[in-house]
Amino acid sequence: MATMKAVRIHDYGGPEVLRHEDAPQPEPAAGEVLVRVHAAAVNPIDWKVRAGYLKSMIRYPLPMIPGWDFSGVVEAAGNGVTEWKKGDEVYGRPDLGRDGAYGEYIAVRAPEIANKPKSLDHIHAAAIPLAGLTAWQAIFNVGGLSAGQKILIHAASGGVGSFAVQLAKWKGAYVIGTASARNHDFLRQLGADETIDYQSARFEDAVRDVDVVLDSLAGETRTRSWQVLKKGGILVSILGPPSAEEAARYGVRAGSLLVQPNAAELRELAALADSGKLRTIVETVLPLKEAARAQEINQTLHTRGKIVLQVV
Numbered sequence: 001m002a003t004m005k006a007v008r009i010h011d012y013g014g015p016e017v018l019r020h021e022d023a024p025q026p027e028p029a030a031g032e033v034l035v036r037v038h039a040a041a042v043n044p045i046d047w048k049v050r051a052g053y054l055k056s057m058i059r060y061p062l063p064m065i066p067g068w069d070f071s072g073v074v075e076a077a078g079n080g081v082t083e084w085k086k087g088d089e090v091y092g093r094p095d096l097g098r099d100g101a102y103g104e105y106i107a108v109r110a111p112e113i114a115n116k117p118k119s120l121d122h123i124h125a126a127a128i129p130l131a132g133l134t135a136w137q138a139i140f141n142v143g144g145l146s147a148g149q150k151i152l153i154h155a156a157s158g159g160v161g162s163f164a165v166q167l168a169k170w171k172g173a174y175v176i177g178t179a180s181a182r183n184h185d186f187l188r189q190l191g192a193d194e195t196i197d198y199q200s201a202r203f204e205d206a207v208r209d210v211d212v213v214l215d216s217l218a219g220e221t222r223t224r225s226w227q228v229l230k231k232g233g234i235l236v237s238i239l240g241p242p243s244a245e246e247a248a249r250y251g252v253r254a255g256s257l258l259v260q261p262n263a264a265e266l267r268e269l270a271a272l273a274d275s276g277k278l279r280t281i282v283e284t285v286l287p288l289k290e291a292a293r294a295q296e297i298n299q300t301l302h303t304r305g306k307i308v309l310q311v312v
């Protein structure tokens with residue numbers, strides 16, 4: 001059996017359970033492609049899975065390979081795949097229920113990937129799929145954001161937030177972002193119209209009549225967010241469904257989502273990146289074997305943009 005280098009977990013736990021080791025090289029089943037991974041982005045879901053927080057939701061056979069964001073090159077196509085061939089440069093957010101991208105190869109379903117942005121290297125392309133699709137699906141598909149509306153984006157300098165700010169601005173919305181003061185110039189460069197320092201101000205004192213709130217923090221931030229919405233506005237959470245009763249009490253709506261693979265949206269994101277309308281911010285690049293360190297940094301909850309693992 002062919003082997004590859006991968007980072008796997010054999011049990012749930014702290015960063016120390018991530019092992020850089022030899023693992024079986026996956027084979028593409030019918031309808032799948034085998035991708036030589038060049039870069040894999042790190043997302044909070046990676047360390048949440050590693051720690052076992054999701055084990056009642058997703059039953060992984062162990063050992064498993066985490067990481068659900070990649071950019072790479074098609075190595076082989078499985079039976080029935082006509083749209084991809086060896087050498088195609090692709091990116092994607094693979095199925096959360098299967099082995100991920102912290103390895104030299106990944107087998108993915110052919111319809112779930114797209115050509116990576118031509119203007120970006122693999123490191124910057126890998127940073128887009130999971131966070132970019134989440135931002136897209138949250139603010140457009142669930143939030144229904146349109147030109148001229150006002151959006152409040154929490155954690156606007158993070159992985160999801162930094163894409164959400166740019167996408168909302170591209171759509172023609174008025175964008176307000178929360179982050180600590182060190183990130184305010186950064187948020188303005190991304191297109192934010194207003195910035196709020198969550199460490200020195202209460203956003204609910206500064207903001208009102210918002211059409212859409214993007215909630216990526218939950219807890220008391222979510223509780224305090226209802227009041228900034230205009231009647232009929234919507235709070236979209238990416239951290240579990242908000243209370244319908246609470247929404248009703250404020251005369252607003254509540255939505256939530258778990259990001260889904262979507263090739264058409266990946267193509268839109270690639271086109272925006274190639275036209276210079278969507279920037280990818282990569283704060284840290286580490287080699288694959290330093291995945292544990294990458295997760296430790298991400299777990300501080302203060303990443304600006306993305307952390308990416310270089311595989312090739």
Ligand SMILES: NC(=O)c1ccc[n+]([C@@H]2O[C@H](COP(=O)([O-])OP(=O)(O)OC[C@H]3O[C@@H](n4cnc5c(N)ncnc54)[C@H](OP(=O)(O)O)[C@@H]3O)[C@@H](O)[C@H]2O)c1
Nearest residue numbers: 044134155157158159160180198238257258259301302303
């Ligand atoms: N439902 C889904 O499908 C889905 C998809 C993607 C992500 N998520 C979840 O969404 C959350 C965010 O993901 P992410 O990748 O964007 O995280 P991230 O990149 O780790 O977010 C880090 C950012 O959060 C900011 N931040 C921290 N505390 C804050 C606060 N109290 N108020 C405002 N900003 C704050 C930090 O800014 P400062 O450094 O300035 O504090 C930092 O830039 C995670 O819990 C993740 O698991 C869910």
